[in-house]
Amino acid sequence: MKIKTVDLTKIYKLGLSEIIAINRISFEIGEKQFVAIVGPTGSGKTTLLNLIGLNDYPTSGKIFIDNIDTALLSTGERRKIRLSRIGFIFQSFNLLPTLTALENVELPMALAGKPEEEQRERAVRLLEAVGLSERAYHRPKELSMGEMQRVAIARALANNPEVIIADEPTGELDSKTAKEIIALLFDINRNEEKTVIVATHDEKIVDVADAVYTIHDGKIKIQS
Amino acid sequence: MHLTAICLRNLTHRKLRTSLCIFGVAIATCFIIAVGATTSRYVEIITEMNTFFRGKIVVAPRGAIVIQGFPIGGGPFPQDTTIYNISKMDGVEKVVPMIVDFGFELGGNPTIMPVNVTIGLPVKEMSLILGSATLKGQMPNSTSEVVVGCSIADQYGISVGLKINIKGKEFRVCGILEGPSALLIRSIIMSLEEAQDVLKYPMMINMAVVDSKEGVVQDEIASEIENKISYVMALTDEERNILTKPIIDFVESWKIAVQAILLSLSMVLTAIVGIMSVSERRRDFATLDAIGAGSSHIFRIILLENSLIGFVGSMLGIVFGVIVAAFLASFYTAIPIGQFLSSIFVIVQPFYMVEVMVLVIASCCAGGIIPAINASKIRISEILKAEY
Numbered sequence: 001m002k003i004k005t006v007d008l009t010k011i012y013k014l015g016l017s018e019i020i021a022i023n024r025i026s027f028e029i030g031e032k033q034f035v036a037i038v039g040p041t042g043s044g045k046t047t048l049l050n051l052i053g054l055n056d057y058p059t060s061g062k063i064f065i066d067n068i069d070t071a072l073l074s075t076g077e078r079r080k081i082r083l084s085r086i087g088f089i090f091q092s093f094n095l096l097p098t099l100t101a102l103e104n105v106e107l108p109m110a111l112a113g114k115p116e117e118e119q120r121e122r123a124v125r126l127l128e129a130v131g132l133s134e135r136a137y138h139r140p141k142e143l144s145m146g147e148m149q150r151v152a153i154a155r156a157l158a159n160n161p162e163v164i165i166a167d168e169p170t171g172e173l174d175s176k177t178a179k180e181i182i183a184l185l186f187d188i189n190r191n192e193e194k195t196v197i198v199a200t201h202d203e204k205i206v207d208v209a210d211a212v213y214t215i216h217d218g219k220i221k222i223q224s
Numbered sequence: 225m226h227l228t229a230i231c232l233r234n235l236t237h238r239k240l241r242t243s244l245c246i247f248g249v250a251i252a253t254c255f256i257i258a259v260g261a262t263t264s265r266y267v268e269i270i271t272e273m274n275t276f277f278r279g280k281i282v283v284a285p286r287g288a289i290v291i292q293g294f295p296i297g298g299g300p301f302p303q304d305t306t307i308y309n310i311s312k313m314d315g316v317e318k319v320v321p322m323i324v325d326f327g328f329e330l331g332g333n334p335t336i337m338p339v340n341v342t343i344g345l346p347v348k349e350m351s352l353i354l355g356s357a358t359l360k361g362q363m364p365n366s367t368s369e370v371v372v373g374c375s376i377a378d379q380y381g382i383s384v385g386l387k388i389n390i391k392g393k394e395f396r397v398c399g400i401l402e403g404p405s406a407l408l409i410r411s412i413i414m415s416l417e418e419a420q421d422v423l424k425y426p427m428m429i430n431m432a433v434v435d436s437k438e439g440v441v442q443d444e445i446a447s448e449i450e451n452k453i454s455y456v457m458a459l460t461d462e463e464r465n466i467l468t469k470p471i472i473d474f475v476e477s478w479k480i481a482v483q484a485i486l487l488s489l490s491m492v493l494t495a496i497v498g499i500m501s502v503s504e505r506r507r508d509f510a511t512l513d514a515i516g517a518g519s520s521h522i523f524r525i526i527l528l529e530n531s532l533i534g535f536v537g538s539m540l541g542i543v544f545g546v547i548v549a550a551f552l553a554s555f556y557t558a559i560p561i562g563q564f565l566s567s568i569f570v571i572v573q574p575f576y577m578v579e580v581m582v583l584v585i586a587s588c589c590a591g592g593i594i595p596a597i598n599a600s601k602i603r604i605s606e607i608l609k610a611e612y
Binding site for chain 1: 225226227229230233234237507508510512513514515516517521603605608
């Protein structure tokens with residue numbers, strides 16, 4: 001899946017004032033790339049990920065997915081892309097607290113209408129892949145931060161998406177666990193051949209990325 | 225994994241709130257059932273009273289409240305002269321004198337529902353009342369025999385062949401009335417002479433049923449009776465229905481009003497709890513949106529949660545409601561509550577239970593619409609923006 005933005009702009013209105021979160025950003029992410037988006041807090045990383053992940057609408061500018069202008073997509077079509085072609089990983093994991101690890105992983109598949117047997121089988125396999133088969137029936141509050149993020153990664157992979165978007169996935173983890181999560185994401189990129197886009201402060205992620213975009217005050221400053 | 229699992233987890237996760245909400249719905253359902261059962265019983269009794277004398281003219285004392293065929297109040301009038309005068313009129317085929325007393329009790333306090341109804345009519349005319357009834361035993365053949373309604377028989381342990389004492393007089397029970405009339409199952413039917421004696425109305429009656437000859441217009445006979453006998457009124461089928469309709473309409477209106485209020489309360493309650501619940505779970509709904517859940521999924525989750533609350537609440541409410549309805553019936557009739565509990569489906573019809581359950585679940589679902597709309601509008605970008 002190729003993602004391209006052209007003059008992408010997002011302005012938030014706070015009362016009478018306006019905050020330009022993303023300012024005319026144009027860039028392109030190729031298939032199977034490992035991309036890091038770095039920048040200080042409040043620079044617009046999360047906003048950019050939300051826009052390219054079709055979770056939010058730009059104020060102006062265009063986002064193309066496989067050369068299709070996403071502005072032309074209906075809400076339902078955008079939802080289908082989020083469900084089956086994009087997997088999200090959040091800094092705060094965003095697991096549903098009432099469901100077990102296994103059920104959290106099954107959830108996207110349930111939403112996609114996959115048979116229960118298939119959901120269970122794949123969820124078990126994914127939890128095994130992230131090293132959490134023993135914790136499958138535990139609820140999020142019974143898991144460590146690292147374990148929760150692993151569950152979130154497994155959930156992101158549930159519908160076998162082409163792109164994984166991770167918003168500061170190591171932000172709330174200790175360095176050892178963060179290293180493991182980075183290795184897992186790298187593994188997903190290299191072995192599963194999925195595009196991985198990570199917003200991060202973490203230098204270790206920057207080190208392994210194919211491309212690094214630095215964002216500052218809503219503008220992409222440096223590209224390496 | 226099924227969406228129902230998510231709903232059940234959400235409900236059980238917030239046990240106290242869910243329990244209180246279910247309890248609130250159960251209370252509303254309980255009152256709907258209790259009020260509905262009581263009013264339905266009234267309407268049923270009133271409606272069926274007319275079925276006894278269809279196509280006949282009922283003569284009752286002036287000033288009496290005539291609910292369908294039967295007069296309440298108004299006092300008795302002389303039997304011989306009245307019957308003689310009516311039977312001599314042109315077009316009259318037959319006149320059956322009767323005495324009906326709703327206040328006759330085997331014990332207890334005054335009540336607003338029929339407790340023990342005493343009906344007296346000539347032995348040879350017993351089929352007028354007993355013709356359509358299910359009778360265990362036989363109709364009275366003599367003045368010393370009585371027929372007892374099954375509800376009274378159960379209450380006092382009366383069986384066919386047993387001798388019973390009513391106000392110092394001994395009678396042999398020749399039959400037990402097993403229905404279908406709610407009025408007759410609380411009745412003691414005896415000969416007119418004995419009823420006059422027991423009720424201390426010698427040679428007096430308080431109603432008469434007039435059969436007209438074929439081809440004669442009932443209205444004309446009724447008018448003639450009223451013109452010639454000043455102390456009675458003569459009511460045709462239509463007139464009796466007109467007299468009763470406002471009472472039935474009033475009771476039905478009350479029932480509908482109470483149901484509407486209580487269903488609205490259930491809806492408001494579930495809506496408030498739903499709004500609170502959505503507000504607490506904003507992050508969850510935003511996450512669902514981010515991973516591709518559509519508005520239909522969100523709606524299904526919330527409406528299903530509310531339906532489950534409605535289902536459990538209505539089930540509990542129906543159980544409580546039946547008990548309260550039985551208690552109310554017992555309170556208003558002085559009949560022991562146990563007798564009502566043993567025939568629950570007579571007090572609260574199964575169809576009515578299902579109807580109430582469906583209405584309660586539907587109102588709870590309706591209460592979920594606003595929370596569902598709120599939840600479906602939550603976007604992950606707003607949540608994350610608020611967090612960072």
